[in-house]
Amino acid sequence: MGLQEVWFILIAVLFTGYFVLEGFDFGVGMHMPVLGRGRDETADTRRRVLLNTIGPVWDGNEVWLITAGGALFAAFPEWYATLFSGFYLPLLLILLALIVRVCAIEWRGKIDDPTWRRRCDWGIIFGSWVPAVLWGVAFANIIRGVAIDENKQFVGGFFDLLNPYALLGGVTTALVFALHGAVFIALKTAGDVHEDAVKLARRLAIPAIPVAGGFVLWTQLAYGKDWTWILVAVAALSLLVVVALTAAEREGWAFAFTTVAIIATIVLLFASLFPNVMPSTLDPAWSLTIENASSSPYTLKVMTWAAAIMTPVVLIYQGWTYWVFRQRISTGQIPKSIGLTIGSK
Template identity: 80%
Template structure:
């Protein structure tokens, strides 16, 4: 295995880790209006991801940095050609970050409602658009001889990509519902488990259809193994959510996300951005990579630093592993509201 292959695999691992970890973060935010019937319940939902959500986003930052350093042409073509959807994702993530961080700063009902809306928008939008973006990367877009994307924004809204967006939204919502059931107690846990059962009904056939389409249109012979793993995972999720075994259900939602993400990257290889204009214009791991020396230096840094980051993040999850409920939520200590606003009860 050469350095280009090593870095392609590492980037796939980073984005897969992001989808697994940030996936349930998005799911929690997406379900705020459904499971957060009172302010205390919404605070429980936020606190399930409170200690870890910002660490989960680091996977995206590192993945983007690795993409820029290892495959600069891939980075340039992707971020210029997908400028609008990626900008929308970035704005949504910023909105979500600000809403989570500032929600408790002012003790005011309207302030919190607006923050909750920001959390939901900042969760739903990336959950859909990441699926649309990665489906288009695998499917291919119009790229010319100068490595520039000539497709328009509306060209990205093709049936396969839209199915990819619906799939990621449903999978992340289910992933989040199972995580909430795993991390909470009392009535929040019961409602989350019940919602997970309902979400599994549309998620199984839609996600299965997207995976099968990906395999038939872009997959390879050996990637049928990944299709089988994803199929077993989604079936297990449907059964485990019914029996309310949220620990195992979360393990299988994680497995489903991993199998789907690996299938996408495996279907893409050795291309990194296929061209629908002319296959000769496609970006590959060979013609889009940095120099051998650059990749060598980066590889040594990755070998040294990656285990440290993984150990630290694993320790964080272990420390904050206990369930929480509305009984654990203290009174709000935010600043008093401005004159004319509705004070919280």
């Protein structure tokens, strides 16, 4: 195995880690209107519970995307350039949504005003739904292929990206992240929020299983390899097991199996893509591959040494963070807002 193959796998691992970890972050934000419902004070307390489930980890989870983007730029600059120029609008929308989400989470408690908090909540909701959908659209188009000419330039239009396969990919990631987030909330909370999250996870499994199953089956039949059938089976069976585990209120195992389903799906996508990194729909000879899109061997060698030294440190630190903040949270642990207390008198 050469360094080009190694870095293709590493980029796949980085995006897999991002979708697993940021996936439940998105799910928590997507459920703010549902699990955060109630009268003003009750709704605010429930929404603070939801945000506290991801409070210690959400910004660390986003580092996986930054690292994946940096690795993509350094290891496969041609892939990076074609991807970001061709997918400029959807990637810009994802970036803007993530910025809005970051600001809303960080600034929500800075002003003690119910109207301000509601506006921040809508920023969190918007910043969670938009990436959850558009990441699926983007990756589905990468697997399907786009219009790339002999100069490695994307020559298609924005609406070319809105094809049926890509739209199904967007719906799939939104539903799976929503299910992943609901199970995570059930795992991390107690009391009424926990009970509502369990019920929501059961309901979400009904559309998530056939939609996700249809997407992975389409991917396998159109772009997969013989051995990737096992990934289709793992993803489908994992989602079915989640239904049973959620009904039995075994949230820890249910979360483990939503994680397995996401991992199997992302591995299926990258395995279907290899050895291409961006197929051309105009001429297969114009496709970007791990060979014609990569950096020099020296660059890849230096990056490999840096990754070998730093990656274990980052993984240990992030694992420690999750261990420290592993306790469940309930509404009884959330102090009342001064503004809401005054307003309720």
